[in-house]
Amino acid sequence: SRHLNFTYGSPSSHLVTGVSSDVGISLTYAYDGQNRLSQITNPDSTTISFGYDSQSRIISVTDMNGKILESHTYDSNGRGLTSSRAAGVESVTLSYPNP
Structure with missing residues (x-):
């Protein structure tokens, strides 16, 4: 079975800032000042x-x-x-x- 690991920003925001898998794939998420998703960074840094x-x-x-x-x-x-x-x-x- 595969697993995903979630990383969160500050505990009060409940915003996911990263997701990684046990096979080495990871994404990072950034948010703007209004807590809207502003950017996703892929494993290849795009x-x-x-x-x-x-x-x-x-x-x-x-x-x-x-x-x-x-x-x-x-x-x-x-x-x-x-x-x-x-x-x-x-x-x-x-x-x-x-x-």
Whole structure:
């Protein structure tokens, strides 16, 4: 059987700062000042960063070179409108019957 080990930040935050497996794979997690996930560091030291709007909704996922891997938009009610991956692969556009 395999096991995962979780590392946490301060006891009061309850935020996971790292995950490692018994086969040597590990990830580290960083958070911004509002305790939102801001970055994941992979075993090969590459990173993925997360961007948020003023309502703390995720709007972007970027790689360490600044390439946008995912983007998301929302309507004025906070409902998801669009979601797309790099180069428009797997794009989704939503509409709602009531504004």
